[in-house]
Every structure is written in structure tokens, then in C-alpha cells.
Amino acid sequence: MWTFLGRGSWPTGLRGEGVGFCPVHQLEISDLITVVDPHSGHRLPVRRAEVIQQLRESGDERAARIVAELPTDRDGVLDPHAVDRLLISVHTELQRLSEELRIGERLVHLLGPLFTAIRETTGQPGPYRLVDVGCGLGYLVRRLATTKALGTDVELVGVDLDAALVGEADRLARAEGLSCRFVRGNAFDLPEAATVYVSTGVLHHFRGPALAEFFQAQAASPAHAFCHFDIAATRLAPIGAWIFHRARMRNPLGRHDGVVSARRAHSDETLLRAAAVPGIRALLYEPRGAANPFCTTLRPIIGVRPRLEAPFRQALGRDAHRMVGPEHLAGSIR
Template sequence: MPQFEISDLITVTDPRSLRRAPVRRDDVLRTLAEAGNRRAARIVGTLPVDGDGVLDPAAVDRLLIGVHTELQRLSEEMRIGERVLHLLGPLLEAIRETAEPGARLRLVDIGCGLGYLVRRLAATRALGPGVELIGVDLDAALAGEAARLAQAEGLDCRFVHANAFDLPEAATVYVSTGVLHHFRGPALAEFLQAQAASSAVAFCHFDIAATPITPLGAWVFHRARMRHPLGRHDGVASARRAHSDETLLHAADIPGIRPLVYEPRGLANPFCTTLRPLLGIRPHLEEPFRRAMGRASRRLVGPERFAA
């Protein structure tokens, strides 16, 4: 049976026009019933609709902002900002080493949600000077709330309701947290190929690590930390949809890109590993990046590790 996240079903935005489509609650319930997910159907059945049975967009927005606020607290507890910086710091060092002197770098966070990562990087200024920080999300409510929070916090970053690949400015590095598992089948490779076809020199995507205990760990953690049933459900569904290291490296094995996974299964303690990064870098960056990583570079492996 396919695994669905409720949040993917109750709001739909066209990635080109950015128009939000009306979503009928009965259509969502039918999809969940066909998947045999009665628990998710019960949650969706409580959401308000108008006279035509269309989910109330304002109520859906409030719900998703509330769930993402709880997700931000989880990110803080799991020290996501520090984990991302552990790779982004050396990666930016390698890019600066090979770029024109004084070149301005642009980091674009795809599917930024409430912008926790971008706001943390802006608040700590951990990436140094000359780095423009942009968060992008197809959900207008989430991007708008991220922008409001950044303004309230006086941060030098910005958030845009847009398709990350349609921005007028070219990205230097694409990043994301908790996004890759949303892309299924050929869509995963297409997502990564779009970045390879751009002028970006690297991408760094952190997503749920696929280990035997991941679903159980997600259930325990989300039961303890998430209050809304939707957040609890989607947290476990996300864990069940996590891609294996082999799948990620295969999808990222694109001409002009050197794919790498950091701390692959077998080199990491499954009880401590929650997110695992997939990197794609231009080949000329691999040597300076490994040098900047130091001893930790031994934890970077490519698809040759899984070759038959």
C-alpha cells in the first residue's frame, strides 16, 4: 500500500502558476481509503469544509503553520542547524577557494517551510560574509510566515513564495531538509537533474535516514513531541517513505555531478542517525571539499561503495 502524508493531500499548488487548487475533502478521504489508511482518514474527516465540500484554505493554513511550528522545535532538539553547518561550512570554503575573489554566493533553501534553517544561518552568520540566504516554498502561507518571523527577528535573509527553479537569481548552492522523501519514482531524479542543469555548483539535501528502526523511532519521537494528530501521522509516514542510500546516490548520479552521501548506513549508529545528507557537487570541488572536511571526509562515500 502507498504511504501518504496528509499535508501533501490537503493543499495543492501548481509549481508553475503558483495557483492553489481547491481540494475536496471527499477526494482526500477516497485516496486514503484506497490506501487502507483509516487513521489518516479520521484526521482529515475533522477538517472544516465549505458548502461544496472543499477544505477551508484558511483552516488548512493555520493547521500547517501550527504543525511546522512544532517541527521547528524538533529541528532545534535534533540540532539540525549544526548538522547542516557541519557540511555547509567546508562546502562554502571549497567554493570560495575555487570561485572568483569576492564573488557573492547565494544559498537557496527548497521547501523552506517556516525557514528555520535559513533563519538560523542568518542569526548566527555562520557561513561568513557574502552569502545571500533565500528560503523558497510553494506554500504561500508558510513562506509568508517565514518572512514575518525573519522580519520580527531582524534577520538578513528573505523568503519567497515561488518555484525554486524559477527564481530570477541563480543559486550557488541548493539545500533542503526533509524534502527528498516527497519525491517518488522518477520525480526524485528529475528534482536533482533540475539542479544539475542549473548554474549551481552544489546541492546538499538532508532527509530522513532509512534504517530498520527509523519508523519506530519516528513514532516514539513524534508521539512525545507533536501535539496535533496530523503531525504525528505525517512524521511516521515520512520515515516509512525514506529513500535508501543506494536510491539517493543512483538518482544523483548525473553527468557533471559527483554524488556523495555522508555517514551512509553501515558507518553510522542507527540509534543516533535521524537525518542523512545527500550531496551533489561539481567534480572540481571534491578535492578542496574533502580537504576542508578533514578527517570527517572519510565518511563521504559515492555510488562506487554500492557497486556490485
Template sequence: MPELEISDLITAVDPDNGRRLPVRRAAVVEQLRANGDGRAARLVAGLPADQDGVLDPGAVDRLLISVHTELQRLSEELRIGERLVHLLGPLLTAIRAAGHAGPYRLVDIGCGLGYLVRWLAATNALGPDVELVGVDLDAALVGEADRLAHAEGLRCRFVHGNAFALPEAATVYVSTGVLHHFSEPALTEFFRAQADSPALAFCHYDIAATGLAPIGAWMFHRARMRHPLGRHDGVASARRAHSDESLLRAAAAASGMRPLLYEPRRAANPFCTTLRPVLGVRPHLEVPLRQALGRTSRRLLGPEQFAQAAR
């Protein structure tokens, strides 16, 4: 039975318009108990609710902002910004070389507190012709991301809603730590939505499904996260991570994009591998992307190269 993350259960929104829906505490507790996770059930049972048993939205928002603030510290330690720029820089170089005129729009799906978007804005790592947009279905997280961006004087923006329903099309979709929240069928639909859009590429970083991942997540979150919810969900995330094979299979189902995996698990040191990306590019961009990557393009594998390397 797949492990559940508390943060996925204590908030609910309408996926079409982002409107918040009530969540009954007893229903979440029962779901966690039925899944065999008594510890998580006890954590939720201690959260404040109104007289009808509906979780207090204000308390939930404050809790999630606190947990995501701690996650931001983890992102800083894991150098998430630098990792993405390592691929996004060459990817945008390839897009420019292929004759696609700017400005370009990068959309971060499930941005949370917007750490990646704010880091990119602060460093100007991708150039002045790249517009930075963070999107999340959680209004409280988006509001805090927007507040932080204004306080830091950054040129970026945050949107509460569905990333695939923006009035302006994305050039590149990105995310960090989002893919493991989807089942494989839902993951296929996620990639298909991007392939069906006008976007030229996507680049999604998520937890590498190694045997050491749950142990590493337990140690890292125990040392860095203060709230039990953050510690619980950090380990659950590692246990839910998709294998390289699953990621490529889901991405390959999105016709119109060439799926590519960078530094697959078999080609990396399991003691050092924490996150790795799956990419999708319009077919005409693969050659210029490999040229822009130079020697490191050897780490970029398509489905047929991945299958060959696995033999």
C-alpha cells in the same frame, strides 16, 4: 502501497506559479481510504469545508503553520542548523578555494517556516558573503517565515514559488526533510534540475532509512507533536524514506554533478542515525571539499566507494 502524508494532500498549488488550487475533502478521504489508512481518512473528514466540499484554505493554513511550528522545535532538538553547517562550511570553503567569486546564494528548497534559513542568518555561520533565501510553494508558510524573519531582525528573504525559477541563480541548493516526498523517478528529476542549473552544489538532508526509523519517529513525534496530523505524517515520512542506494542512484542520473553520500547507513550507528545528507558537487570541487573536510572526508562516499563498502 506507499504511505501518504496528509499534509501533501490537503493543499494543492500550480507548480509553475504557486497559485493555490481547490482541494475537495471527499477526494482526499477516499484516496486515504483506498490506501488503507482509515485513521488519516478520519482526520481529514473532520477538517472544515465549504458547502461544495472544498477544504477551507484558511483553516488548512492555520493547521499547517501550527504543525510546522512544532516541526521547528524538532529541528532545534535535532540540531539541524549545526548538522548542515558541518558540511556547508567546508563546501563553501571549497567553492572559495576553487576561485569562484562571491557573493554566494544559498537556496533552501521547501523551506516551510524557514527555520534553517533564519538560524543561519541569526548565527552568521556561513559568513557575510552568503545570501540566504528560502523558497516554498505554500504561500502561508512563506508568509509566516517572512513575518518571523522581520520580527527577529534577520538578513534573509523568503520567496513563494518554484526554487528553480528564481531570477537569480543559486550557488548551493539545500533542503531538510524534503526528499522523501518524491518518488524515485521524481527524485531523479529533482536532482537533474539542479545539475542543469548554474548551481555549483547541492546538499539535502533527509531521514535515514533504517529499520528503527519508523519506531523512533513514532516515539519522538508522540512525545513532541500535539496535533494528530503531525504525529501521523512524522511516522509516514520515516516509512517513505529513500535508501542510500536509491539516493545515490537518483543523484548519479544528474550528469554534471558528482554524487556523494555522507555517513551512509552502513557506516553509522542505527540507534543514533536520524538524518543524513546526499550531496552533489561540480567535479572540480570534490578534491577541495575533501581537503576542507579533513579527516571526516572518509565519511564521504561516491557511488563506486559505496559499492565497494557494501561488499
């Protein structure tokens, strides 16, 4: 099983593999400049020339020029400290984008009713555990801890493979006096089981069979549900990403990867097909056909244990009609 941990930790063999909306050789720089051994968790050296070659072979000369500006040692290995500072800077800008897109509020809009359904269905008093997969700087976890919107019986945990990002997330949480924690490691190999898995901007990194494996790992866990936000694969997404990132992000790497992320976005059909694993009822909130392409940026794929669907819909109230299953897109999934 792959380790599903955070940006920069995706299996090398899956990079650039085309699926659906994604052009065949689109690569994100941040996925290439940090590499971690999936078994030991140790960071591996990355040669700048090899990254530049990969990007040029994919036809992305602009990305190659960005990487060519990154510092190396005498052997041509990227300076890990410089890379860490760069990624923290980029993720800080990404946090501002999340704030503008109100991702925290949109997540709570779904997680509040979801945890209500879990409490009523299981009858367990808690504590419950929310695990943010690929948490980066931990914006969502820290926001949830600040607002306490999910209740005091929900423990908040952010997980990422990148030690620098986890360290900065932990520093920010301590500075803000928040009750949450951050872990460097495998999100699906924690000592305590998750109740709900969440993520933002992670799904498009998984290509081919790895996307289904990601959902299968959650179905095989004791978790009751998952809720993963990612870019909606609309025709306007790449254009919108270019405009938005150009206006809001100063770092060339962040601008580049933001547009590539939009181009790599999975279609509704691809997500529902991959999430249709045994033991999970896959649901898409605000599918492409029912949303305004000028307003839709990110939308979530939700998975619940089958017995949770009815109480979850009831807790959602009139917004439940915005959540559809594979049968509503059956014509295009077949």
C-alpha cells in the same frame, strides 16, 4: 519539469508510488490537503471527500479520520484558512524537532567547508547564494542568518510554494531583524542563480523518476553544489519516528505524517543512484552501513561539481572519510 517547491506541492501523479523502503500506498496528509497549480502558482480547491477517499483506498483509515475533522464550506471544499493555520502549527512543531536534532549545526558542519572550497576554487568574491528548497517556516535560513555561520558574503533565500508558510517565515524573519528573504515560487526558477541548494525532509516526497529529475534540475542549473538532508532508511526509523513524534508533537496530522515520512525514506542506494547525474559527483555523508541505527535520524546526500570534491574533502579535514561515493556501495547499486 516538475516544480520542486515545498511540502504540499508535489505532483499528484507521483503520490503513493512505492520505491525501495516505502510501502506502496503510504500518503502524507499534508501533501493532499493543499494543491497548487504548478504553472500559475494559484491555489486550487481541495474537496475533503476526495482526500478521504484517497486515504481510505490506501488503507489508512486513521488518516481519513483526521481529515474528516477538518472544516469545509457548503460545497465540501476544505477551508484554506483553517488548512493554513494547521500547517503553520505543524511546521512550528517541526521546527522544534529540527532544533532538538541539531539540523542547523549539522548543516553548517558541511556547508562551512563547502563554501570554503567554492571560494577557493572559483576565485569569485561573491556574493554567494544559498537556496533552501521547500523551506517551510524557514527555520534553517533564519538560523543561518542569526548565527552568520557561513559568512557575510552568503545570501540566504528560502523558497516554498505554500504562501501561508512563506508569509509566516517572512514575518518571523522581520520580527527577528534577520538578513534573509523568503520567496513563494519555483526554487529552480529564481531571477538570481543559486550557488548551493539545500533542503531538509524533502527528498522522500519524490517517487520514481521524479527523484532523479529533482537532481537533474540542479545539475542543469549554474549551482556549484547541493546538500539535502532526509530521513535515513533504517529498520528502526519508523519506530523511532513514532516514539519521537508522539513525545514531541501534539497535532495528530504531524504525528501521522512524521511516521509516514520515515516509512517513505529512500535507501542510500536509491539516493546515490538518483543523484548520479551528468556534471555532479554524488556523495553520501554517514551512509547507513557506517552509522549507528539507534542514533542516525537524518543524513545528507551531497552533490558537487567534480572539481570541487578534492578541495571540499580537504576543507572537511578528518571528517572527509565519513563521505562516500557510489563506488563504495557499488555492489548494492548495481
